[in-house]
Amino acid sequence: MLEVKNITQIFGGVTALNDVSFNLEADKITGIIGPNGAGKTTLFNIITGIYSQTSGTVHFLSKDVSRLPAEQLAGQGMVRTFQNVELFGKMTVLENVMVGLHSRTKSGLFSCSFKMPWAAAEERKIREEAMHWLQFVDMAEQAEVQSANLPFGNGRFLEIARAMACKPKMILMDEPAAGLNSQETVGLAALIRRIRDAGVTVVLVEHDMELVMDICDHIVVLNLGQKLAEGTPREIQDNPEVVAAYLGEE
Amino acid sequence: MKKEQLKYILFALLVLITPFFFKESYLLNVFVFVGIHTILAVALNLLLGYAGQISLGHAGFFGLGAYISAILTTTYGLNPWLAMPLAAIFVGIMAFFIGFPILKLKGHYLAMATLGLGIIIYILFLEWVELTGGPSGFAGIPYLEINGFAFDSDLKNYFLVWGFVLVVVLLSINLANSRIGRAFRAIHDSEVAARVMGVNARLLKVQVFALSALICSVAGSLYAHVMTFIAPTSFGFNISVELLTMVVIGGLGSIYGSVLGALLLTLLPEFLRSLQDYDIVFYGALLVIMTIFMPGGLVRGIPELFRKLRRSSGVDKDGLHA
DSSP states (O other): OOEHHHHHHTTTEEEEEEEEEEEOOOOOOOEEEEEETHHHHHHHHHHSSSSSEEEEEEEEEEEEEETTOHHHHHTTEEEEOOOOOOOOOSSSSHHHHHHTGGGGOOOHHHHOOOEEEEEHHHHHHHHHHHHHHHTTOGGGGGGGSSSGOHHHHHHHHHHHHHHTTTTOOOOEEEEETTOOOOOHHHHHHHHHHHHOOOOOOEEESOOOOOHHHHHHHHEEETTEEEEEEEEOOOHHOOOOHHHHHHHHHO | HHHHHHHHHHHHHHHHHHHHHHTTSSSHHHHHHHHHHHHHHHHHHIIOOOOIIOOSSSHHHHHHHHHHHHHIIIOOOOOHHHHHHHHHHHHHHHHHHHHHHHHHHHHHHHHHHHHHHHHHHHHHHHOOOHHGGGGEEEEEEOOOEEEEEEOSSSHHHHHHHHHHHHHHHHHHHHHHTSSSHHHHHHHHOOHHHHHHOOOOOHHHHHHHHHHHHHHHHHHHHHHHHHHHHOOOOGGGGHHHHHHHHHHHHHTTOOOOHHHHHHHHHHHHHHHGGGGGGGGHHHHHHHHHHHHHTTTTTTHHHHHHHHHHHHHHHHHTHHHOOO
């Protein structure tokens, strides 16, 4: 599904990622973990086309997407959420999700201005489907709330709904549990499982180990810009190198 | 959806009946300019209020429309109705190509670049004397006419200009409430998130810049034919700033706000004549007061004010919770 090959990223003189490679299988939940500064978010930004890597390739669904800019990846079926929750704050909750359907709709500047019949029909479809995704995360009641006024936890769920509206094949979540209370985290775990069961591959960067060990099928561990280990949650927990990286060596 | 249509019909009716209150007044002439300013303010609002990209050079596009129309019709004898779309298409295409490098810039840098663009265009009007007439202006521009019916009086021009306003406002509202309008606002709020959702921010920014310039050009053509005389000073930097003030005072990201902003800032000078040159102080004070007390502009500030008044007077305390 996703093949990351020999990714190296150098910022100025700092090597943020050094020759990182791994393959991810479809329909699984994969966790990318590692201590602070391991390069997890940098890796995410490279995979999702926000940064351009120094060297190495990314193949998604057997297609080379290494140099595709972020805006073209949604159309390929790859979408992400952000660590700091990047909502469209001045828009309503529903409108946020409606933007999620952008890559799957076509009306242009002129057909929208003149409200051509097909543009109007598409607009109705967008609204209906956006509502469907709001219900998916159980936020239909807040549809008309301005998204900047949402509590933080709801913002996270909204971001996931917006991403799901792209009908992705793979969704990457950057620290989805950060800032959530324990009850919300339980809801998040259930939601992530539902997303996987709907046939969407999930990749997440996360610090909440309990959550990671609970929901992930596969884990990749990064440390100091390099891949340290890879395997099932059980294998990772038993790996002495991983334990050393987290707890510090003698 | 229904509410949006109702608002528009109300607006159109207001436009239709207004001239009958000012029939004999010189204010009717002022209202013609309110109309032209409205078109410009709506165009700038699409760029600034929706897509969040500033321009301090929009008076330049306004001027280009006016001068191209003037030159094509007066010097080369072209039909004004043909010259207007020709000018608009030319300005739109030009803005499209200038937009690609310029809109890579953000914030203050974009402001500086568009400011420079506006000044270059202004200097062109001033210095290309054999074509534009230079600082002494360009006279003898024909009125627009349809089958011999010339738009040569204030009343006729009022309906001409406001007819265009109604079209521009309708199309802008359609656009704002569409997939593309949402994409503009998404770019405004978080460009990176918009891109991840598949919004081609780079292209859309250039498109809205070109569209905005094209609309300004149409306003310029109308201005030339209504005035029959144009001079570079009507398209200088201060006009760009005035347009910006209209959009901000009316309300960023609100089409009707721009109508209000244009109305206020075009009518005010008529009532501030007694202040003479000090009117600029008044504008400055107005802008400061507005940004402090009504950062959302008049369209959002006035309803908010009423709500506050009602709350503090306590008349409607129960009603608020109902």
